[in-house]
Amino acid sequence: MPELPEVETIVRQLQGKVAGKTIASIVVHDSKVADRNLSRASNLQITSLYRRAKYIVFNLNNKSSLVAHLRMTGYFQFSDVTSNPGDYCAAQLKFSDGSCLTFHDIRRFAEFSYLSPPELEARFSSLGPEPLDKQFTLQQFRTILAKVPRSVIKSKLLDQSFIAGIGNIYAQEALYHAGILPTTPIKDISRKQQEKLYTEIRRILALAVEKNGTTVNNYAHLDGKGKFQGFLAVYQQTHCPQKHPLQFLRLGGRGTYYCSTCQK
DNA sequence: TGATATGTTATCTT
DNA sequence: CAAGATAACATATC
Numbered sequence: 001m002p003e004l005p006e007v008e009t010i011v012r013q014l015q016g017k018v019a020g021k022t023i024a025s026i027v028v029h030d031s032k033v034a035d036r037n038l039s040r041a042s043n044l045q046i047t048s049l050y051r052r053a054k055y056i057v058f059n060l061n062n063k064s065s066l067v068a069h070l071r072m073t074g075y076f077q078f079s080d081v082t083s084n085p086g087d088y089c090a091a092q093l094k095f096s097d098g099s100c101l102t103f104h105d106i107r108r109f110a111e112f113s114y115l116s117p118p119e120l121e122a123r124f125s126s127l128g129p130e131p132l133d134k135q136f137t138l139q140q141f142r143t144i145l146a147k148v149p150r151s152v153i154k155s156k157l158l159d160q161s162f163i164a165g166i167g168n169i170y171a172q173e174a175l176y177h178a179g180i181l182p183t184t185p186i187k188d189i190s191r192k193q194q195e196k197l198y199t200e201i202r203r204i205l206a207l208a209v210e211k212n213g214t215t216v217n218n219y220a221h222l223d224g225k226g227k228f229q230g231f232l233a234v235y236q237q238t239h240c241p242q243k244h245p246l247q248f249l250r251l252g253g254r255g256t257y258y259c260s261t262c263q264k
Numbered sequence: 265t266g267a268t269a270t271g272t273t274a275t276c277t278t
Numbered sequence: 279c280a281a282g283a284t285a286a287c288a289t290a291t292c
Contacts, residue, residue: 001269001270001271002270002271003271054271054272069271069272070271071270071271071272072269072270072271073270107270109270109271109272158271160271160272167270167271168269168270168271254269254270254271255268255269255270
């Protein structure tokens with residue numbers, strides 16, 4: 001499902017397709033997913049796009065933003081010409097050059113909203129640091145770990161207010177590569193292991209961005225599928241890269257794969 | 265048929 | 279109080 005690398009991939013592709021374009025009209029087809037206020041973006045220009053956590057932000061030339069969260073099954077489709085909205089369409093943007101962008105969501109959990117600067121600020125206020133930012137140092141990672149010594153490490157990696165953008169796939173991958181069991185209480189992680197985890201989180205996320213993310217089930221970016229699934233060590237696997245059979249448990253209601261030989 | 269998958273948040277439990 | 283577990287959301291797929 002879309003986590004940081006998948007969302008980053010989508011943002012980069014959207015950047016190339018819609019940045020600089022003027023929105024001629026917006027039609028909301030599913031108001032549960034797409035906010036009716038999206039219509040306020042009519043006649044505005046998309047100046048640039050960026051990602052924050054798992055959110056896609058379209059900057060508009062009036063300082064407001066269109067903000068999308070794909071949750072599990074949301075996706076964008078771009079067409080150079082007017083196209084039929086199709087099944088599961090939540091909203092469709094038509095640009096002044098005749099192209100269009102359609103937002104779909106099968107499960108209808110996704111969100112697509114028009115937000116003013118203070119609304120955007122409020123929406124992002126509880127998010128933790130971006131793991132790939134230069135400002136996210138090992139020292140900062142140690143500082144936030146120290147605040148929750150009794151928590152289980154995997155649960156905090158999934159907590160967007162702790163660190164932003166990591167989901168169920170990359171949490172498990174990073175823990176495997178760092179050699180740490182998902183159930184480890186944070187206070188039991190040595191300084192050396194903290195450093196390894198910090199390094200692996202950044203290495204795995206950066207590598208996955210480079211591979212355009214992971215395609216499992218139905219995630220696909222605008223131009224096809226990701227390629228990181230070929231690099232998965234544990235997620236939905238039966239054996240780790242060292243050929244050890246993997247264990248599976250349910251942590252916080254989420255499936256968790258790990259190797260009891262490689263992870264301690 | 266029913267279990268499972270997923271991200272996030274609210275709420276219940278320990 | 280804190281942290282974990284669970285439910286809720288919606289729907290396709292196995």
